[in-house]
Amino acid sequence: MNIGENIRKHRLEKDKKQQEIYEAIGVNQSTYAKIENNKYKMDIETLKNIANVLEVDITKLLGEDKIEINHTNNDQSQGGSGVIVTNAYSEKLISSLENQIELLKEQNQFYKETNTTLKEDNQTLKTQLHKYVKS
Numbered sequence: 001m002n003i004g005e006n007i008r009k010h011r012l013e014k015d016k017k018q019q020e021i022y023e024a025i026g027v028n029q030s031t032y033a034k035i036e037n038n039k040y041k042m043d044i045e046t047l048k049n050i051a052n053v054l055e056v057d058i059t060k061l062l063g064e065d066k067i068e069i070n071h072t073n074n075d076q077s078q079g080g081s082g083v084i085v086t087n088a089y090s091e092k093l094i095s096s097l098e099n100q101i102e103l104l105k106e107q108n109q110f111y112k113e114t115n116t117t118l119k120e121d122n123q124t125l126k127t128q129l130h131k132y133v134k135s
Contacts (some may be wrong), residue, residue: 003047004038006061010054011036025049 011021020030026045034040051058
């Protein structure tokens with residue numbers, strides 16, 4: 001079963017109407033129908049909200065579907081590669097996320113060092129300019 005089918009199954013088991021769910025999570029009917037038909041890529045917050053409304057653990061909705069996680073940098077460019085895992089392989093997901101954290105720490109250190117170098121270069125240029133203006 002995919003995520004959409006799992007959502008529908010749990011909604012029907014709880015005897016809830018689609019309208020109850022989509023109003024509670026703040027989407028329109030069309031979007032919610034796409035969610036249940038697995039034609040909409042929702043974010044994790046939407047999935048959490050659905051799980052809360054259905055009063056089920058989020059893992060019940062995930063089933064054995066593949067989950068795609070992408071890291072987006074502040075400048076909106078994609079950083080690293082997407083991670084595709086199945087719910088059964090949460091240890092691999094954790095390991096992958098830990099690796100991504102390490103990569104981001106390395107990038108952060110590089111940017112700190114670059115910033116320090118640029119500050120030093122800037123100070124050198126200011127000193128040279130000041131000497132030039134005085135002469």
